[in-house]
Amino acid sequence: MRVPVGLKLSVFSLAVMGAYTYFANSIPQIESKPPEELSLEGGNVTPVQLVKAGEQIFHTKGTCEVCHKIGEKGTRAPDLAGVGARAAKRKPGVTAKQYLIEALLDPGAYLVEGYPNIMPRVDKPPIGLNRSELWAIVAFLESLGGAVDVTLDDIPKTAGAAAAGGAAAELKLPGDPRAGEAVFAGKGACIACHKAGKIGASPVGPDLSQIAKIQTPEYIMGKILNPAAMGTVAGYPKGVMPPMFGQTLTAKEYVDLVAFLLTLK
Ligand code: HEC
Ligand code: HEC
Known part of the structure; x- marks a missing residue:
């Protein structure tokens, strides 16, 4: 034939x-160069400190700004101004906190109207945030119009496990x-x-x-x-x-x- x-x-x-x-x-984790990791596990951190840490991650390691702006219409992704408030209304029966965590760990589960399914899972390479960083960034997103009530226990234990500090970036x-x-x-x-x-x-x-x-x-x-x-x-x-x-x-x-x-x- x-x-x-x-x-x-x-x-x-x-x-x-x-x-x-x-x-x-299959790249072993040891091959990736150690990233600047934020660890808040077991630490006493106030909501204000948490939001600040999250804001910093948003601008740096999170690389969210390549796609998202806050208070300004970007092209690739929704403006995140006020997301802490509208997160509570996105899915019936789902709290703002739950929605935001899902938006980061399973971005395709709910698509904001008019946008394609191109957001990568942020706990996987190349972004590869760890659990503490996810916790902080959810707090920061909640602070954009909503109340900060996220705890480390809200972030799934499995999240960030595959991050390996940006193995893809070093691939x-x-x-x-x-x-x-x-x-x-x-x-x-x-x-x-x-x-x-x-x-x-x-x-x-x-x-x-x-x-x-x-x-x-x-x-x-x-x-x-x-x-x-x-x-x-x-x-x-x-x-x-x-x-x-x-x-x-x-x-x-x-x-x-x-x-x-x-x-x-
Ligand atoms: C490659 C581009 C891209 C990157 C990088 C990216 N996003 Fe997104 N994001 C999108 C797109 C497109 C959507 C809309 C489609 C969807 O709902 O998945 C979205 C949706 C969202 C939503 C839901 C917004 C709403 O109004 O419901 C949140 C929250 C969010 N992103 C946060 C983040 C954060 C925080 C980061 C960085 C850690 C990030 N995103 C990185 C493209 C991106
Ligand atoms: C005739 C114009 C055209 C040519 C030629 C073209 N592209 Fe594209 N490409 C686009 C447009 C328009 C988009 C955005 C719309 C879309 O996502 O399909 C895009 C999107 C992309 C994206 C996604 C970018 C993002 O931010 O997510 C990648 C990657 C890409 N192109 C790679 C390539 C590569 C590699 C080649 C050559 C082999 C190529 N393109 C040739 C027009 C083109």
Whole structure:
């Protein structure tokens, strides 16, 4: 039986993708460099201190601001001003606290109208917040219009277990980032629509300069092979990102390209 070349390639790409997903998950924790971790377990911390710590995480390690603004309309994600109040009304029978915890640990469970399912779980790489950090950030979100009542016990014991201090950020793919940059600017013509660090300037698609800071390798790989399946970034048109890269790029070009994108942070 003759298998069409395009099909063979995309099947191979999917297998490669699966292999890297496995690889990403199997990286031992000791290989990641120790992050600046906040630990509040067992400590006496006042709500005010907690909110402050959460605000800091929001601006730094959380990298929430790449997508969210507070009191200003961003394009990719909802304005979080007042989220502490509206969180109580998002889902019937669900408290503000429960909703906010779910929004961070299972972002796809409730989608704010008009936005796609692109928010990564924040206790997993690349963001990888630990339990204390989740506790603080929930307190900060509650403080935006609501009452701060979250305790460490409210954060599931399993949360943050897989964080491994940003293993994905340190992940070394066998692809060659320099060759991938050439694919980005050359054969892939990604540059026609995207800026990526020092190269490109087109505003047709999102600026990818920090993509590895906010997105998982699985999302980036999926977006190249099947853009529609990963949801459309808010503020950008549907169906503009070409769907045929799984057929036109060779497996090596694809892996190199992903390796390049994972350097963008
Ligand atoms: C890659 C972009 C991205 C990043 C990074 C991101 N978010 Fe989101 N977030 C979204 C999008 C898109 C939505 C709306 C879709 C949904 O509900 O999942 C959302 C929804 C939310 C909501 C629900 C808002 C509401 O009005 O109900 C909260 C709360 C939230 N994010 C908090 C955070 C925090 C805190 C961080 C950082 C630790 C963060 N997000 C990082 C994209 C992102
Ligand atoms: C014709 C224009 C166009 C070309 C060419 C193109 N893209 Fe896109 N891309 C877009 C648009 C528009 C979006 C946002 C809408 C969406 O999510 O589909 C996007 C979204 C993305 C995203 C998600 C960004 C985010 O913030 O979540 C990634 C990653 C991406 N493109 C990578 C690539 C790569 C890699 C190439 C080259 C192989 C490429 N794109 C080629 C238009 C393009």
